[in-house]
Structures are given as C-alpha cells and as structure tokens.
Amino acid sequence: xxxxxxxxxxxxxxxxxxxxxxxxxxxxxxxxxxxxxxxxxxxxxxxxxxxxxxxxxxxxxxxxxxxxxxxxxxxxxxxxxxxxxxxxxxxxxxxxxxxxxxxxxxxxxxxxxxxxxxxxxxxxxxxxxxxxxxxxxxxxxxxxxxxxxxxxxxxxxxxxxxxxxxxxxxxxxxxxxxxxxxxxxxxxxxxxxxxxxxxxxxxxxxxxxxxx
Amino acid sequence: xxxxxxxxxxxxxxxxxxxxxxxxxxxxxxxxxxxxxxxxxxxxxxxxxxxxxxxxxxxxxxxxxxxxxxxxxxxxxxxxxxxxxxxxxxxxxxxxxxxxxxxxxxxxxxxxxxxxxxxxxxxxxxxxxxxxxxxxxxxxxxxxxxxxxxxxxxxxxxxxxxxxxxxxxxxxxxxxxxxxxxxxxxxxxxxxxxxxxxxxxxxxx
Numbered sequence: 485x486x487x488x489x490x491x492x493x494x495x496x497x498x499x500x501x502x503x504x505x506x507x508x509x510x511x512x513x514x515x516x517x518x519x520x521x522x523x524x525x526x527x528x529x530x531x532x533x534x535x536x537x538x539x540x541x542x543x544x545x546x547x548x549x550x551x552x553x554x555x556x557x558x559x560x561x562x563x564x565x566x567x568x569x570x571x572x573x574x575x576x577x578x579x580x581x582x583x584x585x586x587x588x589x590x591x592x593x594x595x596x597x598x599x600x601x602x603x604x605x606x607x608x609x610x611x612x613x614x615x616x617x618x619x620x621x622x623x624x625x626x627x628x629x630x631x632x633x634x635x636x637x638x639x640x641x642x643x644x645x646x647x648x649x650x651x652x653x654x655x656x657x658x659x660x661x662x663x664x665x666x667x668x669x670x671x672x673x674x675x676x677x678x679x680x681x682x683x684x685x686x687x688x689x690x691x692x693x694x695x696x
Numbered sequence: 697x698x699x700x701x702x703x704x705x706x707x708x709x710x711x712x713x714x715x716x717x718x719x720x721x722x723x724x725x726x727x728x729x730x731x732x733x734x735x736x737x738x739x740x741x742x743x744x745x746x747x748x749x750x751x752x753x754x755x756x757x758x759x760x761x762x763x764x765x766x767x768x769x770x771x772x773x774x775x776x777x778x779x780x781x782x783x784x785x786x787x788x789x790x791x792x793x794x795x796x797x798x799x800x801x802x803x804x805x806x807x808x809x810x811x812x813x814x815x816x817x818x819x820x821x822x823x824x825x826x827x828x829x830x831x832x833x834x835x836x837x838x839x840x841x842x843x844x845x846x847x848x849x850x851x852x853x854x855x856x857x858x859x860x861x862x863x864x865x866x867x868x869x870x871x872x873x874x875x876x877x878x879x880x881x882x883x884x885x886x887x888x889x890x891x892x893x894x895x896x897x898x899x900x901x
Binding site for chain 1: 731732733734736739740743747748749751752755761764765768769772773776777836837840841843844855859860862864865880883884887888890891894895
C-alpha cells in the first residue's frame with residue numbers, strides 16, 4: 485500500500501459514489517491489488533445495502549400519513565378560537581397591569597420612606613456642620629461622646645480609627661458602622677453634643693463679654 | 697367525515713398545491729415545518745428521502761428485514777409525534793439515523809429477552825457464526841458482512857452509516873458526535889482492516 489493509494493482512497497471517499505475521484509481510484513486499482521481488494525469489498529457491501537433498501541408496505545405509509553393528519557389537522561371552531569385567543573391575551577395583559585400597578589404603588593412608597601429618613605439625617609448633618617467645626621470628630625472624642633459622621637467615607641473612618649485617643653476608643657469604632665439602632669444612638673449622641681457645645685459657646689461668649 | 701373536516705382538509709390541500717414543486721428542493725427543516733402545519737405531502741417527501749436507507753441501516757442491528765421495517769415505521773411515528781425542535785445543517789438525517797440506531801438496539805435487546813428470557817445467550821445478527829462457517833456458503837457478500845460485523849464498534853458504526861445508510865461524513869460526525877476528520881479516518885481504517893481480513897479468507901474461497 486503506497487502513499488498514493490491512501491491519497492486516492494481519501495479523495496474517492498470524500499467525493500462519494502460516482503465521483504471523478506472514485507473513477508481515478510478505480511483506474512489505479514487495475515495495477516494495485518490492495519486497492520482492487522478494497523474496492524471489491526466496498527462494492528460488495530454497497531450492492532448488499534442496495535438490496536436491503538426496501539420500501540415499507542403501502543398500508544404502513546398510509547397509516548403514517550393518517551397519523552400526520554390526525555396530529556396536525558386541528559378542526560377550527562372560529563367562535564371557540566376567538567374566545568380562546570381573547571382569554572389568552574387578556575389574562576396576560578391583566579397580569580402585566582397588576583404587576584405594573586403594584587410596582588407603581590409599593591415601590592415609590594418605600595422610596596419615599598427611605599428618602600424622608602435620609603433627608604432628616606442629611607438635614608441634621610448640615611445643621612451639625614454649621615454649628616460645629618471641621619474637628620468635630622476630635623472634639624467629640626474629647627467630650628467623651630465618640631461618633632463618626634454618617635457621611636463619613638472609608639478614609640474618614642480610617643482617620644477616626646487612627647486618631648482614636650485610646651485602644652478602647654478604637655475598639656468602639658466598628659460599632660458606628662451602619663445599622664438602625666446604632667444610627668439612632670449616634671443621632672441622639674450628636675444632638676446631645678450639639679446642645680452641650682451651644683451651651684458652652686454661649687457661656688464663653690457671656691464670659692468674654694464680661695472683659696471688654 | 698363532517699363538512700367542517702372537509703373544509704379543513706381542503707385548506708391543507710390548497711396549501712400543498714400552492715407549494716407545488718417546492719417539495720423536492722425544500723430543506724428537511726422546511727419540510728418538517730410544513731409537516732407540523734398539517735402538510736401531509738411534506739411528510740411524504742421526508743418519508744421518500746429516508747425510508748429505504750433507514751430500513752437498510754436498521755437491518756444491520758436487527759436480524760430481519762421485517763423487524764427493520766418495524767423500526768423504520770416507529771422512527772417516523774416518533775418524528776410525527778415529537779419532531780426535533782432544531783436541526784443541524786437543516787438536515788434531518790442525523791436525527792433520523794440516531795433515533796433508528798437507538799430503537800433498533802432497543803428492539804434487538806427486547807427481542808432477545810422475549811425469545812430466551814436471558815439477554816446474554818441469544819446470538820446476535822452480527823456475531824452468530826464464525827467466518828469459516830460462512831465461507832462454506834461460498835458467498836462473498838456474507839463473508840464480507842461477517843468481517844464488517846467483527847470490526848471494532850467505532851469502525852463498524854461508520855461503515856454501516858456510510859454504506860448502508862448512505863450518510864455523508866458530515867452527518868456521520870453529527871450522529872456519532874465526533875469530528876468529521878475522525879469519521880473519515882475511521883472509514884479508512886475500517887477499509888484497511890477489511891482488506892487485510894478479506895485477503896486472509898480470499899484464497900479459501
């Protein structure tokens with residue numbers, strides 16, 4: 485078996501029965517006993533297969549066609565079809581409407597509640613900013629009420645941690661992280677500090693007025 | 697048949713006649729679609745394209761042509777009941793041959809069990825007698841068929857699909873879930889093995 489035989493056989497197989505490549509292989513097989521044997525084997529198998537390619541009895545074929553008819557020929561009842569279509573469309577539309585309605589009703593309410601709470605906190609913070617100063621964090625630490633502004637970013641939290649006056653203070657810092665009860669406690673503490681600061685400032689001013 | 701059914705029938709017939717000569721050129725996928733629309737002519741076209749090849753292919757797995765025809769009929773019933781939702785290369789061949797193979801193997805197994813009550817003792821269509829016994833029949837076709845039956849499964853499957861089923865290598869690759877090159881290589885290898893085996897028996901014939 486030479487390389488040429490392999491190439492010719494491959495081309496013949498790719499080309500299929502009756503192709504020019506197969507004719508070339510057959511011509512070659514006259515001089516090559518191996519290819520001759522291969523072609524003989526393949527042709528014998530092909531002949532055998534052709535003999536076995538038989539048709540199904542006509543009645544079986546008719547039965548199959550009848551099955552197709554039964555399966556896919558749907559009798560059309562126009563009136564029923566209309567209501568069926570209407571129902572199919574209407575329940576989908578109704579479900580969609582309910583979904584949209586509930587979204588419009590529920591979600592904005594939730595948002596409004598959340599926004600109101602956020603606004604209150606923001607207003608409080610703004611008030612604190614007016615009254616307090618940039619070092620409110622340190623000042624409040626001095627007064628013993630340790631808090632971190634709600635608007636604090638990661639860097640401010642880190643700063644607060646770095647500037648903690650004692651390990652105990654540093655250890656309490658993680659507790660100021662978000663959480664409803666903690667937020668409330670922080671707000672209350674902040675109010676107390678603000679009131680105390682206002683009181684102290686007023687007292688200082690009054691004292692200063694005593695020494696013109 | 698009621699007048700309503702007659703009206704419906706005529707709708708399908710009108711549809712079929714409108715398609716006219718398109719059936720011969722339509723892809724398998726299109727024919728399947730038409731069949732699902734109730735077009736029996738489309739089904740007949742599919743049937744004509746594959747019927748005989750499926751019978752020949754099934755006969756390799758079951759021992760008689762009658763059983764092969766039963767398998768073929770079941771395959772088409774399956775096609776009608778549950779047509780494939782998508783086809784590779786718009787070609788129904790791989791789907792049909794794969795279903796045929798599965799059904800034929802199943803039928804062979806059931807039949808063996810029905811006859812013997814034991815799956816292991818019944819001789820197979822493909823491994824019944826030894827080649828020397830076959831040789832006594834002085835029938836080249838039978839000897840060569842025996843040689844094919846004795847090929848390793850992976851090679852035999854390719855030979856049967858290619859020669860008995862007349863399936864292209866592209867489709868063989870899809871049916872057996874192997875690359876096309878592998879299908880081609882297996883065919884080459886099978887032919888080489890068959891040639892060598894045939895040479896061993898040839899002088900005795």
